[in-house]
Amino acid sequence: MKLGFLTACLPQLPLDEIAAWAASHDYQALEVATWPSTGSRDFEASHIDVTDFGKRQADEVRALFERHGLTLSALAYYENNLHPDTTRRSEIAAHVRANVDAAALLGVDYVGTFIGRHPGLSVKENIALAERELPPLVEYAGERGVRIIIENCVMEGWHPDGYPGNLAYSPELWEWMFGLGLYLNYDPSHLLWLGIDPVAALRPYVDRIPHAQAKDAQLDPRARDRYGFFGRTVERADGWDSGWWRYRVPGLGDVDWRRIVDTLYEGGFTGVLSVEHEDPVWSGDTARTTQGLEIAHRTLRPLIVG
Template sequence: MKLGLLTAAFPTLTLDEVADWASSNGFEAIEIAVWPTGAGASRRYAGTAHIDVESLDASSAQRIVDDLAEKGLSISALAYYPNPLSADETEAAAAFEHLKAVVRAAKLLGVSTVGTFAGREKGTSLDENFDRFAAVWPEMVHYAGDHGIRIAIENCPMIFSGDEWPGGTNIAFSPANWRRMFEIIPDENFGLNFDPSHLVWQFIDIPRAVHEFGDRIFHVHAKDLEIRRDGLYDHGIMSAGVGWQVPRLCGLGEVDWGAFFGALYAVGYDHVASVEHEDRAFEGSVELVQRGFRIARDTLRPFVH
């Protein structure tokens, strides 16, 4: 297994600058953020484009791959996390169009996996959202399959604040929903970008989920989560985590990393654990973000070989 990082936390650095730092600090892979260029951040930790996938061609893709290889780095996945089931039809259509561009770029780069969200219309029921999912997502997965690319859906509920209330903006947050997704789309190139932190505050057994869905885990996000007990007392579980679940760097929260990696090894996962930095205590400057990544690195290194 390799230790990697998601580049989205470095929006002010170039890909070369991120790669130089990652290589010199013990990381072996990078998951490259590829939002539309010039779009800006529509939400925190979104909007970063370390590759312009729309203008990428075979020669520029090969140059990127070669430059990273010289630094001892591989690309674990391309990362683009929009809301393809948004109630705004223009937003949803744009998400799918850019996702197709990301798939084409992944093929040029020789990258097998694209990480994204399934999406959700936050104000409607799960059943209604799954009806929409069944209508629009199979074509996207088939498109990726035709290019030899796997789609890895991250299991984040995407409900952190009032503007994502009440349902969040991603249906792929629980084992029951994953089963439902895979019943609708059983294709072998459709799976999960598994992030254990999102299961902590939902009180879902992480190793059990890894064992059940091991053959669908295409990529892993390494992020931790702290439950603020005072906030849980004040707001209760009906707040869906708002006010008491806090994303943290690996080792600063409640994920049992030994149990998690034990389960990953048991099911045969041997790809990349990509550190996703969303910890407010280590942001505000490049140096703070780098310090956070080093904390996560030192926590995970004993498990990643």
């Protein structure tokens, strides 16, 4: 197992600076963000432009990682593959394929994304839609030696009422998506606030988890007593404002990282555990964000052998 982090938390920095910082702070891997660059860098990260990527660019990226002794664990493009606008859905699928092409050139095994959801359809209708839309992407990736990994983020902000916007949030849905040839990019933080035991959910599926993310969650049960499980309604500022829980860097929330890492080891996991930094306390500028990554490192690195 290696410890890395997802570069999306540092959208303002170029990849070479992130790699240098990671290596100098004893991180071993990077999960690299590849959203299309539209100029809105506060809300997205584009550390590899997969739309203009050939052998020269692949050689440059490989040389960068070799120079710093880092592993490139996955390309990361987490978007709604069931977007209700069919034109936008096609654009997203095209960018997933571009990520697959770049991963194949780089010798990277994984591309991360979401299932997503059409918010105007029922779950049953969304499952039928996914069974039409996703197998061609799985086949495209497989032909190039790449696997598509799905993060189990709820993406409640994608739904107008704060309901799940990514149909990969529970073990029941994991089993369904495994049947489509997809793999899981396991993140315990989402399970915690859903009321699912992250360790119990993890244990049976380690062999379908080639890559994992490390994000924590801090719960406030007293606030839940006011708002209920689904969070704020009248007082909700935006789709992401539940009011009773928030994401934290590992070590500052309620996830039991000793049990998580031990369960991964027990199940034979040999991949990368990638910190996904979305902590509202340790963010806002580069210095504070990197301090958050240092906190995560102090929490997780002692648990990883080697």
